[in-house]
Amino acid sequence: MRVLTLSLALFCLMGCSTWEGVQKDPANHQKIVTAAAYGLDGCQSRMDELAHADVKMLEHSRQLMLTLFSFGYVPSYVCVGTAPNDGSTAPPDLSRQ
Numbered sequence: 001m002r003v004l005t006l007s008l009a010l011f012c013l014m015g016c017s018t019w020e021g022v023q024k025d026p027a028n029h030q031k032i033v034t035a036a037a038y039g040l041d042g043c044q045s046r047m048d049e050l051a052h053a054d055v056k057m058l059e060h061s062r063q064l065m066l067t068l069f070s071f072g073y074v075p076s077y078v079c080v081g082t083a084p085n086d087g088s089t090a091p092p093d094l095s096r097q
Helices: 002-016 040-051 064-069
Strands: 021-025 030-037 056-062 077-084
Touching: 021 040, 030 040, 040 056, 040 077
Parallel strands: none
Antiparallel strands: 021 030, 030 077, 056 077
């Protein structure tokens, strides 16, 4: 019983550590978006929502066993994509000098 309780607590903690967010990549003039969802369509829409833009999905991973052992608490897909920068941090135009 202790092993079951410990393993459930471990899986719940792993689910809480699923990171979602947007990181700016000024060198490449893009945003890197990470999201988690229960399906690929949900993952794509979550990335679009986070970035406020159309995100191109670069990779995804499926953590099916973690989802099963956590009784559906942990999303089964983690996706990474890129979106163009919104231009607010664009580099200055050096050709006008």
